[in-house]
Amino acid sequence: MGIGFCVLAAPEIALGAVVVLGVVVIGVAIKEALDAYELRHAYPEEAGTSRGTKAASRRVEAQDSPKPKPEPSGQDWLPPMPPESPERERSPECRPVPVPHRGGNDPHNDCADLLPQNSFPGWDVLVNGKQFDALALVTRTLWDVKTDAFEKHNLHSQQFFAKVKLPELQRERRLAEACGYKFIVGVRSAAHKAALEKLDNTLKVVVMDWC
Template sequence: MAVMGTGLCVLAAPEIIAGAVLVVGVLVVGVAIKEALDAYALSGSRPEEEEVTLLAKPASRESSSNRKPQPEPAGQDWFSPTPPDSPEKERHPRCEPVPVPHLGGDAAHDRCADQFPPNRFPGKDVLVKGKRFDALQVGVRVLWEIKTDQFDTYSDFLQGQVVRQQVATMREERSIATECGYGFVVGVSTEAHKEALVEEEATLNIVVTGCKR
């Protein structure tokens, strides 16, 4: 471009003659040239900066979306674990022995139940967890089932029937006694009766009382 007139200058295009200055007289227009160049540099770099910013933002969003939120502690985590059960468990109230009158009708049986263990509650059966036992032995936690059958006089068939029925009942009684912390003993009048019961259920604790009818 041409220059005309005193004190005038023309700036060539910055991409062609960067920083060229025409001075007419004593007027210096370097400041104007610098501002023009700065303005051009800013306008030329802005799109590039915006592009970098736009590319960076999606990456940041993706990183944030992929980040798993930290779970907040549940209310139960705020408390210490439940302490283990104490060594001595509290017995169920129904396990406590409750004296009840003998059923009656068999004086020889009731007399044997009172005298042989001996019974802590003479004249009484003992109710434990809804089950009647013939006696609770004095001084120890042992429940007794007393049998005074004339077992030796029964036929073989009847002996088999009686033993199977009695063993089924004794297993139930022993289970209840064990659950409540008691020992369990069966008293029978004769050795033959004991042997027949042991043959059917060897784990029963059976003693011969010798009680007569």
């Protein structure tokens, strides 16, 4: 044992041993690297399994995830239609049409033109086939104006005159109400008003104090 230790203790021998050991270690490392290289080339699918698995997983998740629905563009959206007005819901005959006054009775036409809230002074108004003397749109009221000198007649004549005129006034009221309008009869005297209301107390009669 003493001889062996001394031999190894010599510098030349020790250096050679280190070189030999270094060569052996390097050789082992090179062999392991070559074995790993051959393994990757012999089984390329297994070598890239981890990377391929992650990529495939991302692709599957992208395919399985629901696609976001596109938001509707401004051109696809239609605004709600506006509501129909009462005039449009009814027949065209209910739309008021201004027409010239019937000639031959200027005091009568002047009285109709001076009616408060008259929407078409200087004109009659055609509604539902009937020519009315005036229309107040703000209250949706059609008027028939009577300017006869009713109070100058005796009581019998007044009753007869009111009875003769009543059916036409009632017909005008029905035509106006069928189109959603109120109807008023304008007269020049309280006697005329009383005679009409006595025959039909549902008839609206107004004494025209402006003419």
